[in-house]
Amino acid sequence: MEDFLRDIRKDKQKLIAVGLAFAVIVYVDVSFVLKGQVKALSVSKTKVAKLDMDIQSVKRDVAIVQQNQSKEKINLKVKKLVSEGELLSLLEQVSLIAKDNGVRVSQINPQKAGRPPEKAGQTQSAFISVLIKLDLNCSYHSLGSFINDIENSEYAVSCEDIKIIPDSSSGGRERILLTLKTYVKS
Numbered sequence: 001m002e003d004f005l006r007d008i009r010k011d012k013q014k015l016i017a018v019g020l021a022f023a024v025i026v027y028v029d030v031s032f033v034l035k036g037q038v039k040a041l042s043v044s045k046t047k048v049a050k051l052d053m054d055i056q057s058v059k060r061d062v063a064i065v066q067q068n069q070s071k072e073k074i075n076l077k078v079k080k081l082v083s084e085g086e087l088l089s090l091l092e093q094v095s096l097i098a099k100d101n102g103v104r105v106s107q108i109n110p111q112k113a114g115r116p117p118e119k120a121g122q123t124q125s126a127f128i129s130v131l132i133k134l135d136l137n138c139s140y141h142s143l144g145s146f147i148n149d150i151e152n153s154e155y156a157v158s159c160e161d162i163k164i165i166p167d168s169s170s171g172g173r174e175r176i177l178l179t180l181k182t183y184v185k186s
Contacts, residue, residue, distance in 0.1 A: 079156035083185045087130065090155050090182065094132065097153065101146040104173075107135040112184075127183040131160060136176040137167070143176055150180065157182045 082090050091108055098105045113129040138146065147159050161179035 080154050081127065081156055081183050081185050087184060090157070091132070093153060093155065094134070094150060094157075094180070097149045098134075098136070098146055101138070101149060102142045103136050103138040103146045105134060105136055107133075109133040113181075126186055128186050130182050130184050132157075132180040132182065134176075134178040134180065136178055137173050138176060139172050140174065143174075143178075147178075155182060 087110060091110065095105055095108065109132070111131045111133065113131050136143070136146075143164075150157055151159065157180050159178065160181040161177075163177040165175040165177070167173060167175045
């Protein structure tokens with residue numbers, strides 16, 4: 001029985017030594033290895049979050065580029081030149097675009113400007129330039145949208161001249177004298 005007690009005491013010492021060695025290993029692991037791993041994990045987590053934000057930003061930029069490319073394709077369409085008989089439909093379209101942009105049209109006055117001057121040895125042009133004089137009442141933003149929509153319409157129309165007359169009585173709206181230019185097939 002004494003041998004058994006001696007063996008247990010020796011085993012206790014061995015168990016204590018093993019337990020102490022285990023405690024030292026756990027302490028070293030937690031203090032040095034695990035601490036470094038947690039730190040590296042937090043650094044990696046911030047890098048992943050930054051990369052996620054960058055990916056979202058790139059996706060937004062790609063969508064904007066694709067949207068702009070599709071707009072460019074639309075803008076590359078061939079513009080229509082109106083015939084003298086279609087001039088009225090062009091004026092109606094100008095009026096509709098004005099209404100869509102919150103622009104009040106007081107007067108529309110188309111004026112034929114005549115044919116371009118002939119140069120020696122050239123035949124007379126088949127196109128007559130037409131100036132469309134508009135008397136408008138609108139805000140600056142509405143005017144910008146209106147001019148943009150006119151110039152991007154299916155007809156070949158450009159803004160030739162613009163005169164803005166301040167009107168303090170109409171609450172942010174100005175009187176605009178706008179001249180549009182187009183060419184009519186004769």
